[in-house]
Amino acid sequence: MKQLAAEDHLTVADLNGPMVAMLTKAYDTDPTLAQKIIPDRVHPGPGGHLIMAECLLKAWNAPALVSSVKLDAASKTLVSAAATRVSNLRFGTSISWTQTDDALPMPVDWNDPVTVLAVRSSDFMEALDEEPLVVTNLDAPRWTLTIDGENIGTFTREELAAGINLAQYATPMAKQAAQVQALTVKHNAIHFLRWRSVQVPLQAEKDPHIKKALAELDAFEADVVKEQRAAALPRPHRFELTPAQ
Template structure:
């Protein structure tokens, strides 16, 4: 607990006024699009954010959409606004850029400082073109989002950092902040708090990084931290899944927040009651998913106080003596003594509970949905990363395939997407895949509804 509090303080200090700035929570029916580069394209942070809404607001369907393309700068993003981003009809648009805009290798050359200044000026010029387009969207709420950092301080074998690259990125973020203030837009930053967390953890493990082995692409844990920071900016710290307090000696409910407690009974050595929450606990994936991934989503909550702030399903029972076995729907969860129960236990940290298992179903359905959406982002990359410059944007014909094949050996990224594009170029295939994604989303909002659970505390035999 002390370690978590220290880390929370580090985040607060690093963020300054950033976390104090409020990003309005998404509302029912909204379409929230995250515009970005490969960190958004292949990343999970937006999926993790949506998972929070899926579990904590089961009766409030929204859509969160991936608007990332690998390798993009602000210039590239501006070119695809109409054909890609605006076609998603966003009611809320998060805008992040800076990783590719700020450049790479030249920082370690003889003119690194001059290079950083040049890339900064280019980035701002490109963003200003986009800014004009965004100003023409009166019905779309804009949230400027400071990019996740380039980690210059981690000790990574065979990976020499680009000196002062993140300093250029911070200048870009400062400009975004100023743009947001000028235009009446919202703003949230990932860079400063993630830098602070990296440096805090590197004091014990110099190789630690939330930004991946390449210092650029956050691992699953990094994306969970990004999701936490965004949700914190939306004001969800302190919102419990549920909070129950029962006085066993009086067989009374003392507290029932975000839930209904009924039918309390105490018979002999057993206390039981019915419990209907309004939310599900937030499930955490324990598998390090993705090529080269070393950390899982669950590893992210080891460095930020997500569980204490946003994932508390508290059960507190006073008036007991001895140890008690906890059962939910006849599933044994564990054994706690009376003092522990009187202090309260966080059921959201217990993966055996039926409600957590229900939430895991939502998580896995969301992961399948993410995989389909990622397929669409690969298709869009082909359009804007290759065909646009060839004058074949959305041509999707035999000529497009021929031009693609002529360039496969020159472009490894194109070659890796050839098979996918040969299928997705057909409208019927894309329609079918859209419908497939809708099936998963509809199923999520069908199975994410909390149900009445029977909770039993049974005196443990010595």
């Protein structure tokens, strides 16, 4: 298949190989829970669909990086920032800054154990969802991170020096991504309803109400798309690291 695609200058997205590899690892980890990734052995659940989406996005060369920030507490400097803008950086007893990322993390449901198993059994995070925060040369042994006043977690200075992947936590950015996903699902539902329930089955009908119904659904869809795009726009977030007790 890859040879045929190359001859015709087409992109190949292998959904089977990575899915099999993920399922094999998931079954080795938790055989009972792994059965729920594809519960009827045909149709994947959300976790399986997430890995299939990864395969497609990787074939399209989707970037792995959401954003990246590295700070040095000793020199009190911003060492690097990628796919984000950092401002109002202050070093004192605590460290605070404002961060406006160019992109959002993937909307992974970390409360769903089946999805978590699928993600942990694959390279999903490394391939599509890297949002590292690195802070080196901290003095206190443990630090609490808040974003927009929300407690994200407490980390050791060694963990922060190595880097924590914010995409794995319930950050305001993750909540925004979930909002965008919900609007995307809503958009899809409207479009599917229009096509499946009105446009196709009633295409031979001459009733003027059908044309009006299609126009109303189009307007509804356009409103949701507008809301969807507005929800996805970058937002500034206030980060703060404080020594933990």
